[in-house]
Amino acid sequence: MSTPTHDVVVVGAGVAGAVMAKHLTDAGLRVLMLEAGPGTPQTLDGYEHHLNTFYEASAKGPESAWPTAPQVPQPDTADLRFNDGYFVQRGPQLYGSSYSRLQGGSTLHWLGVSLRMLPEDFDMGSRFGVGRDWPLRYDDLEPFYRKAELDLGVSADVADQQYHGITFADGYDFPMSRVPMSYADQWLADAVGDLEVPIGTESVPIQVRSYPAARNSMPRPGYGPVGALDRRGDGQVRPGLIGERCQGNTSCTPICPVQAKYNAGRTLAQIDPGHLEVRAQAVASKINVDPTDGMVTGITYQRYDGSSYVEEVAIGRRYVLAAHAVENAKIMLMSGLTGPNDMVGANLMDHPTLYAWGLAPEPVYPFRGPLSTAGVEDLRGGPFRSTHAAFRFDVANDGWRAPTGAPDTTVTGEVDQGHFGADLRRRLATTLTRQVRLSLAVEQLPDPANRISLDWRFLDPLGNPRPAINYRIDEYTLAGMVEAKRVAGAMFSRAGIEDRSDDDVQKWFPTIEHQGQVFSYHGMGHFAGTHMMGDDARTSVVDHSQRSWDHQNLYLIGSGSFPTMGTSNPTLTIAALAVRTAETLAAELGDLSAGRVGANVRSTDR
Amino acid sequence: MDRLKEFVAVSERLTGHRHIELMGTGSAEEYLQTLRRAVPEDLVEDLLATAHDLDGHEDAVTVELLADPRLGPVAKNIIVLWYCGTWHQLNDDWRQTYGADPVDTHVVSANAYLSGLQWTVARAHAPGGNMQGFAAWADRPAPEAEAEPERTNR
Ligand SMILES: Cc1cc2nc3c(=O)[nH]c(=O)nc-3n(C[C@H](O)[C@H](O)[C@H](O)COP(=O)(O)OP(=O)(O)OC[C@H]3O[C@@H](n4cnc5c(N)ncnc54)[C@H](O)[C@@H]3O)c2cc1C
Ligand code: SF4
Numbered sequence: 001m002s003t004p005t006h007d008v009v010v011v012g013a014g015v016a017g018a019v020m021a022k023h024l025t026d027a028g029l030r031v032l033m034l035e036a037g038p039g040t041p042q043t044l045d046g047y048e049h050h051l052n053t054f055y056e057a058s059a060k061g062p063e064s065a066w067p068t069a070p071q072v073p074q075p076d077t078a079d080l081r082f083n084d085g086y087f088v089q090r091g092p093q094l095y096g097s098s099y100s101r102l103q104g105g106s107t108l109h110w111l112g113v114s115l116r117m118l119p120e121d122f123d124m125g126s127r128f129g130v131g132r133d134w135p136l137r138y139d140d141l142e143p144f145y146r147k148a149e150l151d152l153g154v155s156a157d158v159a160d161q162q163y164h165g166i167t168f169a170d171g172y173d174f175p176m177s178r179v180p181m182s183y184a185d186q187w188l189a190d191a192v193g194d195l196e197v198p199i200g201t202e203s204v205p206i207q208v209r210s211y212p213a214a215r216n217s218m219p220r221p222g223y224g225p226v227g228a229l230d231r232r233g234d235g236q237v238r239p240g241l242i243g244e245r246c247q248g249n250t251s252c253t254p255i256c257p258v259q260a261k262y263n264a265g266r267t268l269a270q271i272d273p274g275h276l277e278v279r280a281q282a283v284a285s286k287i288n289v290d291p292t293d294g295m296v297t298g299i300t301y302q303r304y305d306g307s308s309y310v311e312e313v314a315i316g317r318r319y320v321l322a323a324h325a326v327e328n329a330k331i332m333l334m335s336g337l338t339g340p341n342d343m344v345g346a347n348l349m350d351h352p353t354l355y356a357w358g359l360a361p362e363p364v365y366p367f368r369g370p371l372s373t374a375g376v377e378d379l380r381g382g383p384f385r386s387t388h389a390a391f392r393f394d395v396a397n398d399g400w401r402a403p404t405g406a407p408d409t410t411v412t413g414e415v416d417q418g419h420f421g422a423d424l425r426r427r428l429a430t431t432l433t434r435q436v437r438l439s440l441a442v443e444q445l446p447d448p449a450n451r452i453s454l455d456w457r458f459l460d461p462l463g464n465p466r467p468a469i470n471y472r473i474d475e476y477t478l479a480g481m482v483e484a485k486r487v488a489g490a491m492f493s494r495a496g497i498e499d500r501s502d503d504d505v506q507k508w509f510p511t512i513e514h515q516g517q518v519f520s521y522h523g524m525g526h527f528a529g530t531h532m533m534g535d536d537a538r539t540s541v542v543d544h545s546q547r548s549w550d551h552q553n554l555y556l557i558g559s560g561s562f563p564t565m566g567t568s569n570p571t572l573t574i575a576a577l578a579v580r581t582a583e584t585l586a587a588e589l590g591d592l593s594a595g596r597v598g599a600n601v602r603s604t605d606r
Numbered sequence: 607m608d609r610l611k612e613f614v615a616v617s618e619r620l621t622g623h624r625h626i627e628l629m630g631t632g633s634a635e636e637y638l639q640t641l642r643r644a645v646p647e648d649l650v651e652d653l654l655a656t657a658h659d660l661d662g663h664e665d666a667v668t669v670e671l672l673a674d675p676r677l678g679p680v681a682k683n684i685i686v687l688w689y690c691g692t693w694h695q696l697n698d699d700w701r702q703t704y705g706a707d708p709v710d711t712h713v714v715s716a717n718a719y720l721s722g723l724q725w726t727v728a729r730a731h732a733p734g735g736n737m738q739g740f741a742a743w744a745d746r747p748a749p750e751a752e753a754e755p756e757r758t759n760r
Pocket of ligand 1: 103104253285
């Protein structure tokens with residue numbers, strides 16, 4: 001049997017893998033990281049090269065700053081126009097989300113919304129009779145939320161965030177004070193006033209509220225914000241002297257020019273290179289398992305360069321898949337590991353999201369500040385969840401850009417109508433400054449029929465199959481969409497906003513019909529559920545530590561482990577779970593080294 | 607009058623921005639080059655020649671220019687260039703009729719993207735550049751100055 005070269009082999013250098021690696025190396029363990037995509041530059045110059053790529057891109061989608069290698073294809077939002085992308089979409093609905101496969105992963109272009117889940121999100125099954133319960137409670141995760149908020153650098157005020165039962169440890173506040181709310185947020189908060197909306201049997205006050213964001217704001221005492229880091233050839237890391245405060249570049253997605261917004265590269269740069277080896281252009285393709293006891297004996301990966309590749313095997317004492325919910329499932333399935341009842345790949349979820357947009361009665365000055373700084377969280381929870389989905393809104397700071405392509409399309413629209421000169425200028429000054437938009441993100445429940453599988457008819461350049469997706473949006477979510485639209489409508493009419501939501505302009509978005517209403521929806525990038533956790537080996541893939549039931553030295557981490565996803569954007573919870581798993585692993589490996597080995601663990605120590 | 611001056615003079619009328627505002631973008635020369643690459647030389651000549659007809663009856667001349675089947679679509683493209691920094695491909699029919707190369711829709715340059723007039727008119731800035739600084743977004747910006755194009759020395 002081959003000897004391990006490292007304590008832990010981690011597959012994937014995204015936020016889940018990076019946070020995992022940081023906590024393992026902090027505990028003195030040696031980590032090998034396999035990263036499928038090209039290594040993202042760790043120098044400041046290298047990062048800035050991506051900024052120029054973005055400036056010069058004519059389609060400025062989430063992926064535009066981050067072209068990846070042809071050997072590791074990835075989904076792209078624009079694929080939805082013709083359904084001809086990386087995903088083999090089998091319907092009935094199109095799955096609308098994307099992610100990135102290069103070092104740093106999808107946080108290179110995420111928005112940075114860092115909400116905790118609600119206590120009630122952890123027991124949907126017993127409380128509302130839908131979905132299922134987590135094997136963890138909010139209180140189990142609370143200490144790890146705090147650690148994750150430190151790792152990601154989250155800005156918020158506890159005073160704003162105590163709603164729907166969310167609690168914080170005594171005396172705790174976030175590392176940085178809240179990101180100031182935009183002028184448009186403040187205007188909307190005023191204009192909505194004391195609006196209450198009926199929902200289920202209740203009447204709920206609606207509040208425009210600052211949300212926690214992984215973007216640097218004013219630090220609280222004792223915290224030093226991390227901005228751009230510059231790691232040059234000598235391995236030394238220097239602060240890049242920028243990004244310690246958000247500057248309002250208004251491009252958090254696809255690229256924060258100064259790295260005031262968290263990306264996983266920041267965590268990687270902080271890890272002692274003596275303990276971490278990142279091997280880029282290394283695509284994990286097979287998990288090798290000892291058939292007698294289910295233990296993983298190594299992970300085969302393809303190391304490519306140009307059009308050729310070689311296969312190598314990584315061997316550690318423990319293995320962690322942190323390659324993203326879809327890719328984790330893909331690697332397992334490519335290895336013939338399907339879990340109980342084919343649960344690997346099953347229960348794929350997202351937050352299908354609608355846009356609502358309109359024209360404010362006075363200038364609110366969008367297109368400034370982080371892409372959003374506030375949301376509406378009041379309908380994330382409540383008794384109505386026994387009948388329909390919960391939802392939350394993002395209040396955008398970038399006008400109608402997402403649904404219509406404004407401001408460019410606002411300009412071309414006016415010019416096409418024959419406007420020019422001073423008249424054109426005046427008209428644009430009037431319209432562009434009054435654009436208001438909400439994103440209505442709706443919860444989805446786990447459904448075993450919604451799943452990732454492999455389609456061996458479509459191979460990537462390295463011969464790996466493309467992921468196929470079966471995806472259906474059910475009545476529970478559709479009924480939530482109806483309610484979300486109604487609430488957005490009530491906010492607009494109270495605020496005097498002229499509704500311009502026009503499904504015609506987002507023609508290429510997937511649509512779904514429900515009771516005569518047609519919804520154009522898109523994905524939020526919030527994949528979940530492909531290897532869900534539980535407390536029964538027959539009905540879940542991993543346990544509460546994200547350890548595979550079938551393969552005791554293998555951990556599958558990330559939002560794939562979520563049994564339900566509530567309404568919070570997943571990344572803070574991904575990070576909190578990663579810290580928790582890292583601590584479990586470090587304790588276990590530490591005990592092993594110290595000779596305090598339990599019988600059941602010894603067999604896994606190869 | 608040299609070509610660049612003519613181009614800026616026509617652009618003033620088209621965009622509703624003054625000479626100094628247009629020159630301040632740093633993109634004037636690039637836009638003229640883009641135009642020359644995308645449409646035949648004689649068409650550029652004819653379009654720029656309208657710069658000399660402007661004094662006194664700008665609007666009438668510009669309305670006529672925009673309505674012209676040959677020059678109109680190009681003039682509209684010039685407006686969009688200044689506002690968005692993007693050249694839009696002229697449609698197939700037009701290109702076949704007037705013999706222009708199929709220059710694709712593209713962002714002219716990083717500077718063009720950053721200096722689009724749409725951002726100043728919106729009292730904002732291009733995403734990813736010319737940022738306003740921490741917390742500036744929480745304040746109301748100074749409103750856009752009413753800007754009738756003023757006469758400049760040409
Ligand atoms: C446009 C957009 C905006 C978003 N905004 C938010 C937000 O505001 N808040 C929020 O919470 N979430 C947001 N998300 C979601 C967020 O990006 C993800 O939840 C998060 O990045 C997932 O982390 P991860 O580490 O599991 O996966 P990733 O970040 O995708 O990282 C996975 C890594 O594994 C690598 N990999 C993949 N396959 C292999 C393989 N076979 N072998 C080796 N390596 C492999 C990848 O290259 C990548 O580096 C957004 C997503 C998108 C697309
Ligand atoms: S607003 Fe700008 S500086 Fe702030 S996080 Fe977003 S992109 Fe970065």
